[in-house]
Amino acid sequence: MSDHRPDYDRLSAYIEGALSPDATRWIELHLEKCETCREALEHESRFLERIGSLRSIEPPLDFTEAVMARVAQQPAFQPPAEVPWRKVAGWSVGLAASLAAVLGLGAWVAISSEAVVGANATGLLSSAITGLAEASSFVISTVGGFLSPAMALARVGGTIVLGLFDLARNSGLAVQLGVLLATVTLNYVLTRMVLNYQRRQ
Amino acid sequence: MDTDDRAIVEAVLNGHQHRYAELVGRYQSQIVNYVCRMLGNYEDAVDLSQDIFLKAYSALATYQPRYPFAAWLFRIARNAAIDELRRRRVPTVSLDAPIEFEDGTGSREVASLGPAPDTMYLEGEFEDRISAAVQALPEKYREPIVLRHAADLSYEEIADALELPIGTVKTRIFRAREALRRSLTDLFENESPVVAGAETS
Ligand SMILES: [Zn+2]
Numbered sequence: 050m051s052d053h054r055p056d057y058d059r060l061s062a063y064i065e066g067a068l069s070p071d072a073t074r075w076i077e078l079h080l081e082k083c084e085t086c087r088e089a090l091e092h093e094s095r096f097l098e099r100i101g102s103l104r105s106i107e108p109p110l111d112f113t114e115a116v117m118a119r120v121a122q123q124p125a126f127q128p129p130a131e132v133p134w135r136k137v138a139g140w141s142v143g144l145a146a147s148l149a150a151v152l153g154l155g156a157w158v159a160i161s162s163e164a165v166v167g168a169n170a171t172g173l174l175s176s177a178i179t180g181l182a183e184a185s186s187f188v189i190s191t192v193g194g195f196l197s198p199a200m201a202l203a204r205v206g207g208t209i210v211l212g213l214f215d216l217a218r219n220s221g222l223a224v225q226l227g228v229l230l231a232t233v234t235l236n237y238v239l240t241r242m243v244l245n246y247q248r249r250q
Numbered sequence: 251m252d253t254d255d256r257a258i259v260e261a262v263l264n265g266h267q268h269r270y271a272e273l274v275g276r277y278q279s280q281i282v283n284y285v286c287r288m289l290g291n292y293e294d295a296v297d298l299s300q301d302i303f304l305k306a307y308s309a310l311a312t313y314q315p316r317y318p319f320a321a322w323l324f325r326i327a328r329n330a331a332i333d334e335l336r337r338r339r340v341p342t343v344s345l346d347a348p349i350e351f352e353d354g355t356g357s358r359e360v361a362s363l364g365p366a367p368d369t370m371y372l373e374g375e376f377e378d379r380i381s382a383a384v385q386a387l388p389e390k391y392r393e394p395i396v397l398r399h400a401a402d403l404s405y406e407e408i409a410d411a412l413e414l415p416i417g418t419v420k421t422r423i424f425r426a427r428e429a430l431r432r433s434l435t436d437l438f439e440n441e442s443p444v445v446a447g448a449e450t451s
Pocket of ligand 1: 084
């Protein structure tokens, strides 16, 4: 039997499951060989159980009812009115995104047609796609210009997009088209999220 | 799985006033237990708890969903309880055997609500003894221990409610438990020979 003083703080934290996995393992190993601490653990469990009687108070059965009777005398909250320009902003972003997608598809079709062939096509498409992505970010920033978080998000979106293009620049046309569509969608979703968030404020 | 607190708050804010009853039902027991252990009187605690839920309803639009609802509610509860205690200016007396706290909060003020120190305790009066011992703790230690054991909040939730670092919360709870182990020694004497804080020879 060891002669050290048990660490009650640690034992109580162990009982509550508030120790890290390492500390838990350590204490379990120690408990296996230390009778002093095993006794202390038992004592501490009983102690915490007793202290747990602090939560034994029952509210009256009609507590909720009584509160709600008083709440009912307060006016109910009004659902926030939809601000017209924000609705318009939401729609125009959607429209811009769709337009960008259509234009992108058009550009791809045009460039991959027989009129333009070979290595040129990839270069041209890369420029077209980068331009479109920047344009869509710009549209979104402008629409979101009223809202600084929207702007920040659009910028983040724009940066991610440019990074993606660098990656995609040397890939095939299909990959580039995929990136374009993903970008437009991402921008659209991000902007809608910001608008919804703003509406809720 | 329970509906998320935040979802209920949003429904209430959208005009569904009756759904507030779900939040009251969910937290009434924790709030009543907390307030009762802070004030030491059941009737007052029930009245104040109702006020707290009404205050929370009125302030609901200021709730920021990035914080846990429980922490926000308990911040309101805490302010109300402290105001009430200040308003009452509970007369205090000093006990002889002071509990030493690490920060030098030695001989401390003790609410005079508890039973006299030399009262004999019968079986079944444990709860009153524990309650009185908790009441006797300095506020700084009483609050976190009450939030932990009467309101059943986690260490994280207590840190949020008290706006303190979690390490501070743990330290205070451990110090409070140490004080309680000492002042309640006789409650456990016939149950186990191991007594917290006693010198082993
Ligand atoms: Zn040991």
